[in-house]
Each structure stands twice: as structure tokens, then as C-alpha cells.
Amino acid sequence: MEFIKGETDKNRTLPIIKLPIKIAKEKLIKYDWDNFIIISGDVGTGKSNLALSFLEAWNRELNGGVSNEDINFMCMDIKEFVTRLNGISRYKMIILDESGELSNLRQMDLFNYNLTKTYQVIRGLNLFTILIIPSVFRLNPYFVWDRARALIHVYKRNDRAGYSTAGYYTRRQLRFIMSANERKNYKKISIGKSLFINRFFKYESVYTQLYAQKKEERIKRITEELDIEINASKDNKTTKYQEALYKFFKSGISESDIAKIMGVDTNSIIVSMNKYKRKFERGK
Numbered sequence: 001m002e003f004i005k006g007e008t009d010k011n012r013t014l015p016i017i018k019l020p021i022k023i024a025k026e027k028l029i030k031y032d033w034d035n036f037i038i039i040s041g042d043v044g045t046g047k048s049n050l051a052l053s054f055l056e057a058w059n060r061e062l063n064g065g066v067s068n069e070d071i072n073f074m075c076m077d078i079k080e081f082v083t084r085l086n087g088i089s090r091y092k093m094i095i096l097d098e099s100g101e102l103s104n105l106r107q108m109d110l111f112n113y114n115l116t117k118t119y120q121v122i123r124g125l126n127l128f129t130i131l132i133i134p135s136v137f138r139l140n141p142y143f144v145w146d147r148a149r150a151l152i153h154v155y156k157r158n159d160r161a162g163y164s165t166a167g168y169y170t171r172r173q174l175r176f177i178m179s180a181n182e183r184k185n186y187k188k189i190s191i192g193k194s195l196f197i198n199r200f201f202k203y204e205s206v207y208t209q210l211y212a213q214k215k216e217e218r219i220k221r222i223t224e225e226l227d228i229e230i231n232a233s234k235d236n237k238t239t240k241y242q243e244a245l246y247k248f249f250k251s252g253i254s255e256s257d258i259a260k261i262m263g264v265d266t267n268s269i270i271v272s273m274n275k276y277k278r279k280f281e282r283g284k
Contacts, residue, residue, distance in 0.1 A: 008206075009052075011200045016152060034129070036129045039133070045154040053203050096132065136178075145178065150168065150171060165197060
């Protein structure tokens with residue numbers, strides 16, 4: 001394995017990174033357990049940045065350095081996640097970033113089914129798994145009650161200051177949150193107290209370019225697969241636009257990325273998505 005030379009992530013010394021890494025090392029190696037952490041939060045709060053910090057910190061701790069291949073285990077959908085599990089080595093960190101994929105209940109149900117089925121197979125591999133998801137309340141209770149060892153909830157991002165704020169919740173605190181919200185229509189993380197709150201910075205280190213490349217390739221691949229005809233005839237323009245939005249809606253690409261591909265501003269996409277939301281939720 002050839003290690004990448006470069007700067008080290010400045011988040012590495014933060015408690016929100018150091019504590020889970022310390023616990024994971026003990027559980028995976030000393031006690032021969034698996035380790036499963038959930039990172040939740042709204043779109044654009046910095047969840048993926050935090051996950052990249054974890055990926056670097058764990059590989060430096062476990063292997064003494066980082067390599068180009070590490071980014072392959074930052075999976076952007078359940079299909080890639082399953083593929084990467086084939087032949088994976090023990091104690092490896094694997095991240096499933098489904099933040100943008102779970103836009104409706106139908107997708108969430110399918111995701112829960114696939115993840116549960118997959119996890120029954122990987123339990124004995126002693127992996128450090130991180131799941132990035134918009135809301136922990138929509139996740140299968142099996143993962144929340146039986147598998148998750150911690151929840152990190154990212155509250156908000158301060159673009160001007162260049163940091164995000166997140167709370168760390170132990171397994172016991174997470175279970176309290178789920179129990180306290182069980183009969184409530186409006187569920188909220190703040191009903192429970194976190195172990196601590198920490199600020200973390202935007203990830204700018206060895207994986208930055210590799211992750212950006214991977215993201216670009218995914219967008220390109222999805223665009224080609226969808227075969228969108230933006231320059232349709234005038235009569236069919238509205239219909240084609242709706243169809244394109246619907247396909248992107250299902251694929252899980254963020255509003256800002258859709259805007260870049262379609263050549264419009266992000267606000268226009270958000271307005272259109274809200275306009276067609278009910279239609280999309282019904283599955284068109």
C-alpha cells in the first residue's frame with residue numbers, strides 16, 4: 001500500500017473525532033465487536049465533511065497512513081456499499097452516504113430493507129461502519145436500538161466562519177431520544193441531552209480532491225444514464241423538465257448539483273421541486 005503525502009486534517013484532535021475512534025479501536029480489536037455510528041442532519045450541514053475526517057483519522061490510526069484506495073469506501077449509494085463489502089478486510093471503515101438518496105418514504109423503506117439484509121451478512125466482519133442519513137427517526141429501529149453505538153447530529157453550518165456544530169450522543173442517550181419521541185408527531189433530537197457539543201471545520205486534506213472527483217464522476221454517470229433531453233421541443237418543454245426533475249429526485253442528487261447540470265439557479269430548482277413534490281411522492 002502506497003501512502004499519500006500531504007497535510008493532515010485539522011479536525012483530528014477534536015473530541016467528536018477522537019472519542020469515537022478510541023471507542024471503535026477498543027470494540028473492534030480488543031473485544032472483537034463491530035462498530036456502527038450514525039451521522040444525521042439536514043442537507044448541506046457538513047455531514048460528509050465530518051465523515052471524511054473520520055475516514056482519514058481511522059486509516060491513520062489503523063494503517064499509519066492514508067491511500068488513494070481509501071476513498072472507495074466512501075460509498076454514495078447502497079449498491080456501491082454492497083459492492084465494496086466484497087472481499088473487504090477486517091477492521092476497515094466503510095461509510096454509506098445516503099443523505100440525498102432518501103427523498104421519499106418509498107425510497108426510505110427500500111433502503112431500510114436493503115441495509116438490514118446487508119448488515120446481517122457483515123456483522124461478523126468487525127467493520128467500522130458510518131451511516132450518513134438526514135433523520136435518524138426514519139431509520140429502521142433495528143439499527144437505532146441494537147446496532148448504533150453513537151449518534152452524531154450536525155445541527156448547522158456557519159459558512160462565514162467555516163465550521164459546523166454537532167452534538168455527540170451515546171447509545172444510551174440515543175435510545176432515550178427514540179423512546180421520548182416515540183408517540184410524538186413532531187420528533188426532535190433536542191429532546192435529549194448530548195454528551196458534548198463540538199465545532200468541526202470543513203474537510204480540507206488528503207481526500208479533498210479524490211472525493212470531489214468521485215462526486216463529479218457520479219453526477220456524470222447519473223446524467224448519462226438518465227439521458228435527459230433538456231433541449232426538447234417547445235411544446236414538450238414543461239413535460240420534459242418535469243420528467244428530468246423527477247428522475248433526479250429519484251437518483252438523490254442535491255438541488256445545487258441539479259441546478260449545475262440543468263444550467264439554472266438553485267432557487268429555481270427548489271421552487272420547482274416543491275411544486276412537484278406531491279406528485280413525486282406518489283411515484284409520479
